[in-house]
Amino acid sequence: MADNILELRDVKTHFALHTGFLVKRRAGAVRAVDGVSLAVREGEVLGLVGESGCGKSTLARTILQLVPATGGSVLLSGRNLGTASRAELQACRGDLQMIFQDPYASLNPRMTVFAALAEPLRVHRICPPSEVRGRVHALMETVGLSPRLARKYPHEFSGGQRQRIAIARALALRPKVIVADEPVSALDVSIQAQILNLLSRLCREMNLTLIFIAHDLSVVRHISDRVAVMYLGKIVELGPAEEVIDRPRHPYTRALVSAIPVADPEVERGRQRIVLAGDPPSPIDPPAGCAFHPRCPHAVDRCRQAVPPLVPSGPGREAACVRLGEI
Amino acid sequence: MALLTVTDLRTTFHTRNGVYRAVDGVSFSVERGETLGIVGESGSGKSVTCYSIMGLVPQPPGRIEGGSAMFDGVDLLRCSPRQARSVRGKRISMIFQDPMTSLNPYLRISEQVIEPLLIHERISRKEALGRALAMMEAVGINDAARRIRFYPHEFSGGMRQRVMIAMALVTRPELLIADEPTTALDVTVQAQILDLIRREQRELGMAVMFVTHDLGVVAGLCDRVQVMYGGRIMETGDTLTLFRSPLHPYTRALQRSVPGLQPKGEELFTIPGSPPDPSKPAAGCGFAPRCAFAADACTKARPELELAAPGHAHACVRARAGEISVGA
Structure with a gap:
C-alpha cells in the first residue's frame, strides 16, 4: 500500500481585507481555502475540480508555499512545510513542482529553452556543470521536443510545445509531487489530448504524484485516480474519479456533472439538466451552514445550521452533505 | 431565401511575416430562425469569418480579398458605411468571448444597453431605459432596476455575459453572431447562458451563428454544424447526421479527441502534428499533412466542398471516391 506523500490537515488560507486609506482597519477576510484536509498517496493522480473562485488555485499555491497558510499544516513526506526554515524549504522545493495554465506567462520570454531548463539544474546543483547540457537534452526528449530546438525562445513555439517546455522545467529537479x-x-x-497523454505517461514511468487542477470534468475523469470537488474553499466530495463523476452523491457535484455538455446530440437532447440559479456566493461572507444551501435544490433547515463534515458515502468515498441518505 | 448568404469569402492579413490567409474561400448560408454552429480549433478562421461579416476586421492589416455576404439584398462586404451601420447592431448583433473587454468600464450598464436603441430607433431616453430594463430582466438579472446603474466591474463574469446578451438583443436582431460566448465561463454558468440563448431565440425568432471549439455545446444547441480547418469548411450538415456519420476525416478526428467519449485508462486519441501555417497555404487539402487517410491525390488539388447527401457536404476527395469510411 502506497504511503501518503502529501498530507493537508485543516488547511486555511484567508486573505485579510482592509478598509481606510491612512489608518487601515481589518474588515473581514476572503476565505479562499477554508479547512481542507486531504491525504495524497504516492504515485496517484488526484483531480481537483470546482468553479472559478472555489479556491482550487489558492490551495495549489498554498501547497507550494507560494502563499502562506493562515491555519492548518501541509506535510510533504511527513515534514511540515509551514514551519520549515528557509533552507529546509529550499531543499523541499525540488520535490514539489508546479505547472501553470499559461506557459507563455510562466516562461521567461528572454531565456532560451536551454537557459530555462538549465537554470533549476544549476540552482539546485543537480549535476556537475559539464553534464548540464546532456541533462537538458534528455529532458527535452522526455517531453517530446527535439533537442535541436534548445536555442529557441518561448515565442517561437506553439501553445502545446510551450506547455511541454513548462513540463520539462518542472521535471528538471526530479520532483516527487507535481501540482x-x-x-x-x-x-x-x-x-490537449497530446499533453494529457504525456502527463499520464510521465506519471506512470517516473512514479510521480500529480495534483491535477481543472474545471473540465471529462478531462479530470480521464486522467485522475481520485477526484476532489471543491466549493467555496471546502472539499464537498472525494472519491475514485469514475465513481464520483458517473454517480455523484453531493447535490453540487450532481449539478456540476449535469452541466457538462456531451458531444453527442442524441444524449444531449434527451437529458435532464440541473441548472443552478445564480453565481457562487462570496467567500468574504459565506452563507451559514452548508455553503451550497442557497443554490441547492434539496436544501432544508438543517442545512442552514451547521457546516456539514465530510462523511463516508461509499467505498473510498466521502461527501459533505447532511441529506446524503435522503436524496 | 436565406437570411444570410456568404459566398467565397476570403480574408487575409498582411503582416511583416507574409500574407496570412485566415479565411480562404468560405461559402455558407443561415436560414431565418435556425442555429448554425461553427466548430474549429484556434486559427481555423471561425472568428475571422464572423468579424468579416460584421465589418470588424481591422484594415490594414486585414483585407477582404473577395466574396460576398448577402443579408436581405445588401452585400455587407461592399455596402457603404452608412448601410452597414443600419444593419450592424440593429438587425445583426454580436456577442464576444470576453465580456470584460467588450464592455466599456467607464460607462454605467444603463448607458451601454440603451446605446443601440438610441442610435437605431426614434425613441426617447425614458422609453429606451424601460426597454433596457425589461431586457435585463429577460436575461435573468435579478434586481435589474438597481443593478442597471452599476458599472461593469460590479458584475461577475456570468452576469457580464448576460449584460452583453441584453445589449445585443435589445434591438430585437434577426441574426445573433455569438463568438465563443461561454468559453470563459464555468460549466454551471455556461449551462445558464446556453439556456438563455435558446429561450431568447425562441421568443424573438432570430437566427444564431454560434462559434465554438466545444463539440458538446454544439451537440446541445445547434440545428446545423459546419466544421472549419485552416480557413476552409471541411464538412457541414445537420447536427444529428454530422455527429452520427461524419464523412470527413478531420470531423472524425476532432470527435475522437474529446476525452469524455473515450474509455478511461487508455491513451487518448490525438491528431498528430500541429495546425497549418496560414502564411503557407497548402496546394492540396489543408488537413492532408495530419490526416491518417492522406494519399497522393490529397496533396495535388484543393478539394471543394461538395454535397454528399441533401444538406450534408464535405471536402474530402477520398471519402467522395468511396475509398475511405471514417464512420463513428
Whole structure:
C-alpha cells in the first residue's frame, strides 16, 4: 500500500481585507481555502475540480508555499512545510513542482529553452556543470521536443510545445509531487489530448504524484485516480474519479456533472439538466451552514445550521452533505 | 431565401511575416430562425469569418480579398458605411468571448444597453431605459432596476455575459453572431447562458451563428454544424447526421479527441502534428499533412466542398471516391 506523500490537515488560507486609506482597519477576510484536509498517496493522480473562485488555485499555491497558510499544516513526506526554515524549504522545493495554465506567462520570454531548463539544474546543483547540457537534452526528449530546438525562445513555439517546455522545467529537479494548475485549459482539443497523454505517461514511468487542477470534468475523469470537488474553499466530495463523476452523491457535484455538455446530440437532447440559479456566493461572507444551501435544490433547515463534515458515502468515498441518505 | 448568404469569402492579413490567409474561400448560408454552429480549433478562421461579416476586421492589416455576404439584398462586404451601420447592431448583433473587454468600464450598464436603441430607433431616453430594463430582466438579472446603474466591474463574469446578451438583443436582431460566448465561463454558468440563448431565440425568432471549439455545446444547441480547418469548411450538415456519420476525416478526428467519449485508462486519441501555417497555404487539402487517410491525390488539388447527401457536404476527395469510411 502506497504511503501518503502529501498530507493537508485543516488547511486555511484567508486573505485579510482592509478598509481606510491612512489608518487601515481589518474588515473581514476572503476565505479562499477554508479547512481542507486531504491525504495524497504516492504515485496517484488526484483531480481537483470546482468553479472559478472555489479556491482550487489558492490551495495549489498554498501547497507550494507560494502563499502562506493562515491555519492548518501541509506535510510533504511527513515534514511540515509551514514551519520549515528557509533552507529546509529550499531543499523541499525540488520535490514539489508546479505547472501553470499559461506557459507563455510562466516562461521567461528572454531565456532560451536551454537557459530555462538549465537554470533549476544549476540552482539546485543537480549535476556537475559539464553534464548540464546532456541533462537538458534528455529532458527535452522526455517531453517530446527535439533537442535541436534548445536555442529557441518561448515565442517561437506553439501553445502545446510551450506547455511541454513548462513540463520539462518542472521535471528538471526530479520532483516527487507535481501540482498542475489547469495545464490544458488554454489548449485546443487535439493538443490537449497530446499533453494529457504525456502527463499520464510521465506519471506512470517516473512514479510521480500529480495534483491535477481543472474545471473540465471529462478531462479530470480521464486522467485522475481520485477526484476532489471543491466549493467555496471546502472539499464537498472525494472519491475514485469514475465513481464520483458517473454517480455523484453531493447535490453540487450532481449539478456540476449535469452541466457538462456531451458531444453527442442524441444524449444531449434527451437529458435532464440541473441548472443552478445564480453565481457562487462570496467567500468574504459565506452563507451559514452548508455553503451550497442557497443554490441547492434539496436544501432544508438543517442545512442552514451547521457546516456539514465530510462523511463516508461509499467505498473510498466521502461527501459533505447532511441529506446524503435522503436524496 | 436565406437570411444570410456568404459566398467565397476570403480574408487575409498582411503582416511583416507574409500574407496570412485566415479565411480562404468560405461559402455558407443561415436560414431565418435556425442555429448554425461553427466548430474549429484556434486559427481555423471561425472568428475571422464572423468579424468579416460584421465589418470588424481591422484594415490594414486585414483585407477582404473577395466574396460576398448577402443579408436581405445588401452585400455587407461592399455596402457603404452608412448601410452597414443600419444593419450592424440593429438587425445583426454580436456577442464576444470576453465580456470584460467588450464592455466599456467607464460607462454605467444603463448607458451601454440603451446605446443601440438610441442610435437605431426614434425613441426617447425614458422609453429606451424601460426597454433596457425589461431586457435585463429577460436575461435573468435579478434586481435589474438597481443593478442597471452599476458599472461593469460590479458584475461577475456570468452576469457580464448576460449584460452583453441584453445589449445585443435589445434591438430585437434577426441574426445573433455569438463568438465563443461561454468559453470563459464555468460549466454551471455556461449551462445558464446556453439556456438563455435558446429561450431568447425562441421568443424573438432570430437566427444564431454560434462559434465554438466545444463539440458538446454544439451537440446541445445547434440545428446545423459546419466544421472549419485552416480557413476552409471541411464538412457541414445537420447536427444529428454530422455527429452520427461524419464523412470527413478531420470531423472524425476532432470527435475522437474529446476525452469524455473515450474509455478511461487508455491513451487518448490525438491528431498528430500541429495546425497549418496560414502564411503557407497548402496546394492540396489543408488537413492532408495530419490526416491518417492522406494519399497522393490529397496533396495535388484543393478539394471543394461538395454535397454528399441533401444538406450534408464535405471536402474530402477520398471519402467522395468511396475509398475511405471514417464512420463513428
